[in-house]
Amino acid sequence: MGKTLKEVKLGIIGFGFMGHEHMNMLASKVPGICVKAVCDTNENQLKDVPEGVHVYSDADDLLKDTEVNTVIISVPNRLHPEMVKKACDAGKDIICEKPAALSVALFDEMMEEVKKAGIHFTVHQQRRLDPDFRTAKNVYDQNLVGKVYTVQSTLYGINGNMHDWHVYKSEGGGMLYDWGVHLLDQLLFMIKSPVKTVYADVRNVINKEVDDYFKIELYFENGVVGEAELGTYFLADRPKWFERHWFIGGDKGSAYSDGFDPEGKVARTTRLLTNVPGTITMSASGPTRSFGPPQPGVLVTEELPKASTEHKMFWENYYKAVNGEEEFLVRPEEVRRVLCLMDAVRKSGETHQTVDFE
Ligand SMILES: NC(=O)c1ccc[n+]([C@@H]2O[C@H](COP(=O)([O-])OP(=O)(O)OC[C@H]3O[C@@H](n4cnc5c(N)ncnc54)[C@H](O)[C@@H]3O)[C@@H](O)[C@H]2O)c1
Numbered sequence: 001m002g003k004t005l006k007e008v009k010l011g012i013i014g015f016g017f018m019g020h021e022h023m024n025m026l027a028s029k030v031p032g033i034c035v036k037a038v039c040d041t042n043e044n045q046l047k048d049v050p051e052g053v054h055v056y057s058d059a060d061d062l063l064k065d066t067e068v069n070t071v072i073i074s075v076p077n078r079l080h081p082e083m084v085k086k087a088c089d090a091g092k093d094i095i096c097e098k099p100a101a102l103s104v105a106l107f108d109e110m111m112e113e114v115k116k117a118g119i120h121f122t123v124h125q126q127r128r129l130d131p132d133f134r135t136a137k138n139v140y141d142q143n144l145v146g147k148v149y150t151v152q153s154t155l156y157g158i159n160g161n162m163h164d165w166h167v168y169k170s171e172g173g174g175m176l177y178d179w180g181v182h183l184l185d186q187l188l189f190m191i192k193s194p195v196k197t198v199y200a201d202v203r204n205v206i207n208k209e210v211d212d213y214f215k216i217e218l219y220f221e222n223g224v225v226g227e228a229e230l231g232t233y234f235l236a237d238r239p240k241w242f243e244r245h246w247f248i249g250g251d252k253g254s255a256y257s258d259g260f261d262p263e264g265k266v267a268r269t270t271r272l273l274t275n276v277p278g279t280i281t282m283s284a285s286g287p288t289r290s291f292g293p294p295q296p297g298v299l300v301t302e303e304l305p306k307a308s309t310e311h312k313m314f315w316e317n318y319y320k321a322v323n324g325e326e327e328f329l330v331r332p333e334e335v336r337r338v339l340c341l342m343d344a345v346r347k348s349g350e351t352h353q354t355v356d357f358e
Contacts, residue, residue: 005323008033011068014075015040032319063090076165077172088117098181123335126314127182132262134307136246139255146252152227154245160206160233174210183228193222194358202349265301
């Protein structure tokens with residue numbers, strides 16, 4: 001007879017955009033996990049709670065609910081540490097939204113509480129499962145472009161002005177704390193090498209208090225430069241523009257993809273290192289030998305090694321991990337490393353200097 005696995009009976013603390021997403025993801029879709037309760041201080045958010053789910057307006061009351069053994073904390077960023085502490089005191093297992101804390105120091109305090117309480121703790125850095133990222137990671141892991149020198153990860157949008165608490169620094173607003181966590185986490189998860197130095201340009205282009213543009217360069221010990229660029233005010237009328245893009249350059253080829261559902265190719269040349277002078281092409285800006293279009297037969301392409309991962313796998317892993325059947329997809333020491341990197345990024349952004357890292 002197989003062993004009986006512990007069911008995850010979840011309480012969602014903060015039932016806004018992401019709280020609703022958790023409910024939609026979990027409503028009877030992941031075996032072993034069910035939502036028992038939700039809580040939000042704004043009653044307007046609680047109008048569409050499915051029948052049978054307990055509703056609270058105060059997190060303390062949800063945490064007293066004996067039918068709940070686990071909480072997902074999806075309140076605004078500033079409130080994560082105090083909610084984690086309360087949940088630890090109540091002995092509940094915790095999944096915290098990213099960024100777990102606004103600094104490494106706050107995260108370390110949080111982890112002290114977690115250790116004392118002896119509970120399970122992970123962070124919802126589920127974009128490790130994004131298909132565009134996993135496809136790029138497949139290119140990297142399968143060595144499809146030779147020795148990699150650059151990995152460029154970009155995300156562009158047009159809605160530059162942010163909303164609600166996301167516009168306030170004190171609340172943990174801004175894009176670095178928003179998508180920045182994911183973009184850095186992905187690069188660290190893909191390029192398994194220490195980061196020697198970091199350079200970052202972090203700006204408030206149209207927002208008053210918080211950053212809405214950043215470009216971060218990570219110089220890894222293995223020679224790869226990882227680049228993450230995000231712009232919320234990149235106005236353009238081009239297909240697939242407001243989505244994810246990847247470019248991976250190696251000494252045997254390149255790989256590129258556009259979109260959350262990635263479209264692209266792995267490209268190689270038939271003329272690598274053959275000593276043939278480039279054909280002169282006349283461009284609108286004069287003649288060029290190196291930057292004209294490829295001659296027929298010179299460029300060969302193949303399909304991207306597409307990944308079919310999805311965010312539901314975060315929860316499937318969570319259920320197995322609390323039952324000791326798998327390792328947690330996102331471990332506290334990995335969360336801490338991303339937060340250390342965020343500290344370095346902010347320092348570089350403020351000083352316009354390269355910052356030594358690991
Ligand atoms: N992992 C991801 O991909 C992802 C995506 C979006 C947001 N997030 C994270 O989710 C969290 C919430 O972001 P959001 O965009 O859903 O914000 P949101 O404003 O839409 O939702 C937050 C909710 O928390 C409620 N709230 C505030 N204080 C509370 C309290 N003391 N007790 C209970 N409820 C309270 C608010 O009323 C609101 O409904 C943030 O940490 C954010 O970084 C993660």
